[in-house]
Amino acid sequence: MQSRRLQWWVVTWMGGIVFCLLSGTLSDSAARPARRPRRAAPLVSAEHPPLPPVRAFAAVLLADAETGQVLFSQNEHKEWPAASLTKMIVGLLALEAVDRGLLSLQTPVSISRRASQAGGRTINLRPGEVFPLEDLLRAMLVTSANDAAVAVAERLKGSVETCVPAMNKRAQELGMLQTQYQTVNGLPPTDGSPPDLSSAADMAILARALVRRPQVLRWTALNRVPFRAGQIMLPNTNRLVGKVAGVDGLKTGFTYKARFNLVSTAQRGPLRLIAVVMGGQSSKIRFRTAADLLEWGFARFTRLHVVKSGEPLGTAVRVEYGSVSALQPIAATDASFLLRKGEDADLKIFLQLPAVVSAPIARHQVLGEMVVRNSQRTVAIIPALSPWDVPKAYWVPARR
The missing domain is CATH 2.60.410.10 (D-Ala-D-Ala carboxypeptidase, C-terminal domain)
Incomplete structure (x- = not known):
């Protein structure tokens, strides 16, 4: 009798434990709904990309190349070191001299000792070498050669010292009111004098003047340009070329004080845009932000002709x-x-x-x-x- 009671008690006790376990499991499932698989973050529509974050930059601007209409800007009139963006106006002055018949793209340019001693990014020009003006312009605008910029300036105005005032005069004529040049290549001064200063708004003005010249865009649209009769291929410092649709220019700039600058332009159909970013924290960020600005502009704007x-x-x-x-x-x-x-x-x-x-x-x-x-x-x-x-x-x- 006692044995049967013990068996009954053991069975009852074990059944209660099982019931409690099942009850707990069921009640817990009811209290906490089953987890659904996480949905991937929705992709941004390529037709309507968001405006990229630009707080990390000193200045940013997106403009229509034809009219100069500003589509987006941040601190566009803030003075900022131009760095190698300075070379853009040297190129403009040289091409305007070609227009006036004072020079030709085949004009021989002799390399001075001063040009050969330029610091920073160079193409290793040697004193006494002679190159066509076109070769040096391409090297200056595409691969940002500092020695080529000095050589072009010397051929253009006789010396760096006489070229810089001409650069400032032309900048004023264009309406570049925040710009003051000190050098012909944007290298930081070593004597404590101020660097070449400009603004995003002024760089857009200068870019508009350059993109009206198909020859400039034929150069800056190349991933590499030949030098020394094709023995050397110089790389384009603008990494958007060949990677972002329509990008065919224009110029990069960097010094430790300026950080990473970029003037980029792209053409899609009848629309050409200019994106300027100044003071980026890294090279990668400047290229990504400029590309995003261009994508944003092309996706959201269309041209309306009035007359x-x-x-x-x-x-x-x-x-x-x-x-x-x-x-x-x-x-x-x-x-x-x-x-x-x-x-x-x-x-x-x-x-x-x-x-x-x-x-x-x-x-x-x-x-x-x-x-x-x-x-x-x-x-x-x-x-x-x-x-x-x-x-x-x-x-x-x-x-x-």
Whole structure:
């Protein structure tokens, strides 16, 4: 009897333990829902990439190359060491001298001792060597050769000391108000004087002047450029070339004080953008951020044409004392601006023209202007020109 009771007690006790274990498991499962597999972070749509983080930079700017319209900026007028971005204006001055017939791309350039002793990144030029101007310009703009920059400056203006004032004068003419050059290659001074200073806004102005020259972009779009009759291939310091769609320029810069600078440009269809980053913490970050800025701009903006050069503006102006009684002014230039995709343009056009003009009137004489505004700002101001010459009319009063 006692044996049966003991067996019954043991079975009951073990069943209770099993019940408790099962109950605990079930109650725990009810209290904590089963874990779902983690979903991968959603990929950013290539059609609408986010604006990249730019706080790590001294200055950033994204602009339309055609009009200069700023699409995004941060500290764009802050003065910052230009480093090798300085070489951009040396290249511009040289090409403008070629335009005026003062030099040609095949002009021989003799290497001075001073040029051969340039520090930093060089292509090992030796005193007395002679190279075509084009070879040195490519080496200066593509591989950022400091010795080539000195050689070009000396051939251009006779010496570095006379070239620097010419660089500053041209910068002022372009409207680069935060720029002051001290050198021709951007190397930091050794005598305690200030470095070459500029700003993201000024670099965008200079970039716009350079990208209008197809020859520059043919050079800066190359991954490597030949030197010494093809015996050496010089690498492009701009790592976006060949890796980001449409990128064909423009210039890198680095010193310890400036950190990592970059002016980059890309063309996709009818749209060319310029991205400027200054003071990046690393080379990789500057390239990644510039690429992201370009992608952001191409994905979000489209060009809206307002008027084309030579197009009649639709309002006649009365002419007195002329061979015609009226004329219709034409637009002096193309006018367009970038608009966010899907956004309403909300354009308002104001013609500021005189009621009457007196002959004689010269062809393309400025008669007034067309002002284009949207809800936020003035988009464009286009001079209104006379489409033709209007001579003064002479006549003899009738006799009575």
